[in-house]
Amino acid sequence: MIYKLPIRVYYEDTDMAGIVYYANYLRYIERGRSEWVREVGLDQNRMKDQDGIVFAVRRVEADYLAPARLDDELVVETWVESRKPVRMVMGQEVKRGEKVLFRAMVTVICMTLDGKPVRLPDWDAPAG
Numbered sequence: 677m678i679y680k681l682p683i684r685v686y687y688e689d690t691d692m693a694g695i696v697y698y699a700n701y702l703r704y705i706e707r708g709r710s711e712w713v714r715e716v717g718l719d720q721n722r723m724k725d726q727d728g729i730v731f732a733v734r735r736v737e738a739d740y741l742a743p744a745r746l747d748d749e750l751v752v753e754t755w756v757e758s759r760k761p762v763r764m765v766m767g768q769e770v771k772r773g774e775k776v777l778f779r780a781m782v783t784v785i786c787m788t789l790d791g792k793p794v795r796l797p798d799w800d801a802p803a804g
Contacts, residue, residue: 679712681752683770685744696744701778702736705768708752709782712766716799723797728789734763735783742777744770750777757781762793 689700713720713731723729744750750770757767763785770778786796 677716678753678755679708679715681708681711681754683707683750683752685746685748685750687746690746694746696748698740701738701740701770701780704750704752704770704778705754705780705782708754708768709766709784712754718797718799724789727797729786729794729797730789731784732787733782734785736780737782738778738780740778742775744772744777748772759796761795762786764796 683704685696689696691697710720720731750772753769753771755767757765759765763783766782766784768780768782769776785793787793
């Protein structure tokens, strides 16, 4: 399952040249992962409050391929690349139309509030 999140580039997202500031791509893909979590039926507040577990990013590999600019309409695509009991790797792309502007592989773990790794929760969407 590929989850798609539309995003528009606002003035606050850009540098003086009107190009999206590099760190904002990380914000865009974070939003994409957060919405993916909702889409598959996981409630992060319940996980934290009732189960004492949260998701955490362990690693990000990112490639900046082309610039996004002020007022562009973008789409963040998010999917599960691989899944193991205590971690998953999520693929993410930021696109303008069919053109890929940014690509990342994000390793996510699940952990207790005191930082101990735990098994990922089950969800309704298939991996890959």
